Amino acid sequence: MNTDKMKRKKNKEQYRVRTHLIHGNYESKKWDYDHHINPPISTSAMYRLSSANRGAQGFLEFADDTIDGTKQSPIYIYDRLEEPSRGMLEENLAYAESGEMCLTFANGMAAISAAVCVLCEQGHEVVAHEITYGCTYSLFNNWLPRFGIQTKWVDVNDEEALRQAITDKTRVLYFETPINPTLTLVDIAAKRKMVDEINKNRPEEHQIKIVVDNTFATPYGQRPIEHGADFSVQSLTKGISGFGTDMGGAVIGPHSYHSKLLVYRKDFGGVLNPRSAWTFLVYGLPSLATRFSNQIKTAQYVAKFLRGNPKIDEVTFPGFEEHPQYELAKRQMQTHEGKFAPGNMIYFTLKDAKIEGGQHPKVEKFIDYVADHAYCITLAVSLGYMKTLMENAYSMTHASLPDEEKRKMGMEPGAIRLSVGLEDWHDIAEDLQVALDHI
Ligand SMILES: *Cc1c(COP(=O)(O)O)cnc(C)c1O
Numbered sequence: 001m002n003t004d005k006m007k008r009k010k011n012k013e014q015y016r017v018r019t020h021l022i023h024g025n026y027e028s029k030k031w032d033y034d035h036h037i038n039p040p041i042s043t044s045a046m047y048r049l050s051s052a053n054r055g056a057q058g059f060l061e062f063a064d065d066t067i068d069g070t071k072q073s074p075i076y077i078y079d080r081l082e083e084p085s086r087g088m089l090e091e092n093l094a095y096a097e098s099g100e101m102c103l104t105f106a107n108g109m110a111a112i113s114a115a116v117c118v119l120c121e122q123g124h125e126v127v128a129h130e131i132t133y134g135c136t137y138s139l140f141n142n143w144l145p146r147f148g149i150q151t152k153w154v155d156v157n158d159e160e161a162l163r164q165a166i167t168d169k170t171r172v173l174y175f176e177t178p179i180n181p182t183l184t185l186v187d188i189a190a191k192r193k194m195v196d197e198i199n200k201n202r203p204e205e206h207q208i209k210i211v212v213d214n215t216f217a218t219p220y221g222q223r224p225i226e227h228g229a230d231f232s233v234q235s236l237t238k239g240i241s242g243f244g245t246d247m248g249g250a251v252i253g254p255h256s257y258h259s260k261l262l263v264y265r266k267d268f269g270g271v272l273n274p275r276s277a278w279t280f281l282v283y284g285l286p287s288l289a290t291r292f293s294n295q296i297k298t299a300q301y302v303a304k305f306l307r308g309n310p311k312i313d314e315v316t317f318p319g320f321e322e323h324p325q326y327e328l329a330k331r332q333m334q335t336h337e338g339k340f341a342p343g344n345m346i347y348f349t350l351k352d353a354k355i356e357g358g359q360h361p362k363v364e365k366f367i368d369y370v371a372d373h374a375y376c377i378t379l380a381v382s383l384g385y386m387k388t389l390m391e392n393a394y395s396m397t398h399a400s401l402p403d404e405e406k407r408k409m410g411m412e413p414g415a416i417r418l419s420v421g422l423e424d425w426h427d428i429a430e431d432l433q434v435a436l437d438h439i
Contacts, residue, residue, distance in 0.1 A: 108235025192228025239384030
């Protein structure tokens, strides 16, 4: 390590997070790359152990949390255990999310399943919000019960229903905020207060942990841990990646869960590919603040355009004063510097396009017109990408949720989810207008 540079450097905390996201943690013990501008990419499935003693030491030290990783370089053994590119990304993500530690995974689903599985054993219960990302719903409903972990689905914003759903067996309270796709928010601090009240009478090993999916807001726009969540989970495939080239997932939380998660990841095997870790580290995180602040501005213009359009019924955007949780949005969705960050997602319904069940022909016509003719709006799932994406959440990303549950929670078959990209907002609005003119 170059000691001159160390001396010159101000304390990390004196720099703004936006700057830190670009420069990262170059004094990492994960790898000495002091003579590089970017961390070099490592693509080695296994590592030279040099002596029997060092090999044995490596296995002994793996997942040993009494060893301070900021003071001592790990002995790398095998990619599935630990690897430097991933390790550096984890340090930077933990910092961005205001968490003590971060572990990355192959994708968002691998991260979500890891978080829930280290917190629950056979016989335990999860209480989750009724609307979640479709694969999360399927994981909790189809797979976790095979391990004896049951999920109770409630509207977590209904305090009475939530209290009733929680039992002695509950170990996890799980929700997204903003909720995908309706952009309803959940007050994390209020849930913390309620869970603390319940936890007061429980021994440590029976305590309920709050797990929040932060995919929509990204750490630039919201840090659930700052509001009282125990864990923040997210898909790195979306806003963190931003360029749509790689998949990844992360769990951010207290240091006391680090070794458990590490061993879980070693044995279940959903490790993040080091090449993907490298792209998040070199492209994703450093461009996050610039991308996202511009996407938020653009989303504001596009949402206003939609709101004023006679062919549109309802437009939901947390940045609108008429959003029923606008005050909460302002409090909870903020950049590291405290600026309001209502996100880049818009949810809207076309006028006269409400029918009971199925797809309204008008909606289908609108979506197909966009898919065929729009230059800057792409019909595709995923979000947080620099290109604007549109989808019908009811029939696509949320297809696995039962109809009655979706309708109860305000999901319309005809509603459209828009992830606003980095294009000029006039072009996005014009592509939307041309499609609206055709229905
Ligand atoms: C995409 C997504 C996930 C899953 O992430 P993958 O990287 O696709 O596995 C989880 N939660 C939300 C809210 C998502 O949008």
